[in-house]
Structure formats: C-alpha cells, structure tokens
Amino acid sequence: MNKPFFLFLSIFFTFFVFAETNVYKISMMGAEIGKSTHTWEEKINPDGSCELTLHAVSEMSLVRGLDAMTIKTDTTLSADCKTLEPKHIKGEISEGGSKILVEGVNRNGVFKTSMTKNGSRETSKFPMPKNTSFFGMIFRKLNAEDLLKGGKTSIISEESLVESEISYSAQKNDDGTVTATVIFQGIPIKYMVSGKKVLRSEIQNGLIVYTLDSMPETKTTQTAGSPDILQNTKLFNSGISIRNPRKARNTTFQIENTDFSSIPETCFQKKVGSNTLLVTSDAANCTNIPVTEDTQANIIEDSSNPEIVRAAQKIVLGAPNQLEMVKRIAKFVYKHISNKNYNHGNMSASEVLRTKSGDCTEHSALFAALGRAADIPVKMVYGVVLNPNGEFFFHNWNEAFTDGKWITIDSTFNIIPADSSRITLIYGGSDSKSREQVSLSVLRFLSNTRIFVRGFSNDR
Numbered sequence: 486m487n488k489p490f491f492l493f494l495s496i497f498f499t500f501f502v503f504a505e506t507n508v509y510k511i512s513m514m515g516a517e518i519g520k521s522t523h524t525w526e527e528k529i530n531p532d533g534s535c536e537l538t539l540h541a542v543s544e545m546s547l548v549r550g551l552d553a554m555t556i557k558t559d560t561t562l563s564a565d566c567k568t569l570e571p572k573h574i575k576g577e578i579s580e581g582g583s584k585i586l587v588e589g590v591n592r593n594g595v596f597k598t599s600m601t602k603n604g605s606r607e608t609s610k611f612p613m614p615k616n617t618s619f620f621g622m623i624f625r626k627l628n629a630e631d632l633l634k635g636g637k638t639s640i641i642s643e644e645s646l647v648e649s650e651i652s653y654s655a656q657k658n659d660d661g662t663v664t665a666t667v668i669f670q671g672i673p674i675k676y677m678v679s680g681k682k683v684l685r686s687e688i689q690n691g692l693i694v695y696t697l698d699s700m701p702e703t704k705t706t707q708t709a710g711s712p713d714i715l716q717n718t719k720l721f722n723s724g725i726s727i728r729n730p731r732k733a734r735n736t737t738f739q740i741e742n743t744d745f746s747s748i749p750e751t752c753f754q755k756k757v758g759s760n761t762l763l764v765t766s767d768a769a770n771c772t773n774i775p776v777t778e779d780t781q782a783n784i785i786e787d788s789s790n791p792e793i794v795r796a797a798q799k800i801v802l803g804a805p806n807q808l809e810m811v812k813r814i815a816k817f818v819y820k821h822i823s824n825k826n827y828n829h830g831n832m833s834a835s836e837v838l839r840t841k842s843g844d845c846t847e848h849s850a851l852f853a854a855l856g857r858a859a860d861i862p863v864k865m866v867y868g869v870v871l872n873p874n875g876e877f878f879f880h881n882w883n884e885a886f887t888d889g890k891w892i893t894i895d896s897t898f899n900i901i902p903a904d905s906s907r908i909t910l911i912y913g914g915s916d917s918k919s920r921e922q923v924s925l926s927v928l929r930f931l932s933n934t935r936i937f938v939r940g941f942s943n944d945r
Contacts, residue, residue, distance in 0.1 A: 508698040516712040519545025535566035549827035569618040569626040580830025598646040602784040645921035720877040724937030730906030739937040764905040775862035788857035790835040797858035807887035819899035849881040862886040865913030871906040
C-alpha cells in the first residue's frame with residue numbers, strides 16, 4: 486500500500502471522544518491585555534490507546550513605557566488519558582523576535598527536548614519521575630478530593646521543557662468550586678477550579694490573571710489598573726536619595742520582606758549583615774575562574790553565529806589587551822543599538838546585530854555574544870537598578886573576565902565599570918532551565934520586597 490492510504494487509515498481509525506474549547510481573558514492589574522484559547526480533545530488512536538490533547542493559543546500585548554511587546558504562544562500537549570503521563574509537546578513562542586520552537590517527546594520514560602531559534606538549537610533529556618504531568622494538565626490529573634488533601638507532584642513546564650516539583654493545597658467554596666494554591670519554584674499561583682475546568686488563575690496579587698470568558702464580571706475582574714509592566718513591577722528606594730546613581734561606586738542596601746538568602750554574593754556584592762548588602766564597582770581582587778556558561782553559545786547569546794564572529798573580529802582588531810577589547814565592544818553595542826525600545830522579548834544577539842533594536846536585555850545579549858566570540862568570558866547579570874527618581878527597575882547587564890579579573894559592564898548606559906546602584910539577583914545560564922530561573926527569581930523578588938539605600942559614595 487502507498488503512504489497516502491496509510492495516512493487515510495490513520496485518520497479514519499482515530500476516534501474523537503470529546504472536544505471542549507475554553508477562552509480566557511488575560512489581564513494585568515485589572516487591565517485586559519489579551520486572550521488565550523484552550524481546546525481539549527480526547528481520542529482513541531488506531532492502536533487502542535486513549536490520548537488527551539490540549540491545544541493552547543495565546544496572545545497578549547505588554548505595555549512597557551511608551552512601547553509595547555506582543556507575546557504569542559501556540560502549544561499542543563498530548564498525554565495518556567488515564568495517567569496523564571506526558572507523551573509529546575510541540576509549540577512556538579514569539580516575543581518580538583524570531584520564534585522559539587519547542588518540542589519534547591517521551592521515549593520509554595526519558596523525556597527528550599529541543600529548542601530552536603534563528604538557526605541555533607539546544608537539546609536535553611531527563612528521566613521522568615513517576616506520576617509526572619504537564620503543568621497545563623494538572624487539574625485534569627488532580628480532582629477536587631486530591632486538591633483538598635494537599636500534596637506534591639512532578640510537572641514538566643511547557644515553556645522551558647524542564648521537570649520540577651510543585652506543591653498544592655486547596656479549600657472548598659460555598660458554591661462548590663475549589664480554590665487551589667500551587668507553589669511553583671517558591672511562587673504561589675492561585676486557581677479557582679470547577680470539576681476539571683480552571684475558571685480563574687492569578688499570580689502575584691493580580692499582576693497577571695486568566696479569567697474564563699464566560700464568567701460574569703465582578704469587582705475583581707473589571708478593568709481597574711494599568712497594563713504597563715514597567716510601572717507594575719518597579720520598586721522604590723525607601724532610604725536616602727542618590728542624586729546621580731550612575732556615578733555611585735559603593736552602595737549599602739538594606740533589603741526587607743524577601744528571602745535574603747536567595748540573593749547571591751558575588752565579586753561585586755557582599756552580605757554584611759542579616760539583611761544588608763554592600764555593592765561595589767571595584768572587584769580588583771576577585772579572580773574567580775570563569776565557568777562553562779561564561780564561554781559557550783546558546784540560542785540567545787549565539788556567539789558562534791558567523792555574523793557575530795565577523796563583527797567581533799572587526800571590533801577588537803588591533804586592541805592591545807582584553808580591557809581595550811571590552812571597552813570597544815561596549816561602545817559598539819551602545820552605539821549600534823540605535824533604536825532604543827522595549828518592543829522585544831527574546832531576540833538572539835545576531836538578530837539584535839541585524840535590527841539594531843532593543844532594550845537592556847538586547848544590549849547585554851549582544852555584548853555577551855560579541856565578547857565570547859572574541860574569547861572573553863562574559864556573564865549575563867539580572868537584577869534591579871536605581872534611577873535618579875528613586876525607583877528600582879529590573880535590569881540586565883554583564884560581567885567580563887579581562888586580563889585575569891572580572892569587571893562590570895553596562896552597555897545600555899555605556900558604563901565601565903558599571904555603577905554600584907544595582908543589586909544582582911541571578912546570573913544567566915546557557916539553557917532553558919536557567920532562563921526560567923531568571924524569570925522566577927524576578928517574580929519572587931517582586932513579592933512585598935522593600936529596599937533602603939543606607940549609604941553610598943561617588944567618584945571624586
């Protein structure tokens with residue numbers, strides 16, 4: 486028989502048991518920013534197995550100051566109908582750059598994954614623990630009785646394709662629905678569930694809310710706030726003012742209402758008390774050896790891309806030492822990205838090189854890729870930075886290992902070394918798990934954190 490006939494047989498003998506579509510409104514602090522459509526299907530395959538699929542398509546527009554970034558996702562999950570054990574995932578994510586294509590498949594209990602972007606590809610694999618499910622299917626797996634008992638379960642995150650453990654607890658409401666709280670990597674997410682259907686989900690006290698479109702409007706779901714993510718995620722300096730934070734060279738911070746132990750000590754910031762942090766621009770005595778993540782390419786900092794390699798060679802040609810190379814690269818990045826904007830979310834360095842567009846993340850990614858292409862180890866640094874108005878915004882900068890020591894670089898402001906009016910929360914890595922950890926660390930820090938500047942010194 487020919488292939489078309491086999492295809493016809495497969496289609497003919499796939500029997501759909503049911504299909505259900507749910508549409509959710511997405512809001513930020515009460516302001517509607519997009520929609521998400523979830524289509525569930527249960528089918529019997531030709532081999533007699535039952536397969537549950539979820540096709541989720543989302544689009545939201547995040548306002549960031551005067552700019553806006555559109556995020557689109559299109560993902561299909563499939564799992565065993567009874568056990569909810571993952572079978573396959575395929576999807577794409579777009580945030581203003583080329584799409585990230587994700588795919589994962591369960592091969593005899595080993596989950597194999599791949600992520601592809603702009604010609605670069607990352608692969609990984611891991612053994613799945615028993616009773617694992619996709620995060621998006623947990624309420625098909627856990628019924629009301631399970632939720633009310635509370636417990637833990639293993640999940641695979643659809644965006645990062647990594648396995649982790651979540652805990653859950655719940656209480657029953659007077660109308661028969663269940664309010665469940667899921668703790669994912671230390672972040673509480675609240676859900677309202679009826680049967681196996683999610684009616685509402687909420688993260689960070691209304692920062693992002695998904696509400697079933699058919700639910701009646703209430704005071705908690707009506708438009709009330711601002712959709713500007715910069716304003717909704719900024720923190721304030723509750724201590725003394727720094728008139729020109731870009732010139733600060735030593736700054737002392739007191740940090741309250743957060744997990745202080747999760748803030749790293751680095752070459753440039755040290756813990757000097759139970760909640761006090763000293764940040765400096767000078768780490769002349771720090772000679773920590775670079776690690777693999779500081780030198781290798783990935784799908785965002787694609788330092789092996791031919792365009793990046795050629796640009797790096799041209800920029801550093803004739804430089805007498807590595808410090809001069811770093812200065813040249815930082816100056817190039819600052820000037821080359823002539824269209825300073827917040828329109829992108831996941832552009833690779835080579836895309837930034839071509840488009841000359843982006844914000845601090847694009848500046849840092851391009852600097853990291855060019856530095857690594859020139860054989861200079863570079864770290865991606867994520868944290869908060871203080872502006873002259875006394876506001877902390879989430880920010881991205883770099884550290885580079887030059888001539889045997891680390892220095893800080895902020896190519897967004899073209900500053901070497903970078904000022905000390907900033908707090909490092911986490912370093913970026915080279916895979917999807919590390920990128921997920923960056924987002925999670927930011928969300929954790931947002932929760933009721935208060936920052937006080939207790940002292941500083943500037944350049945003389």
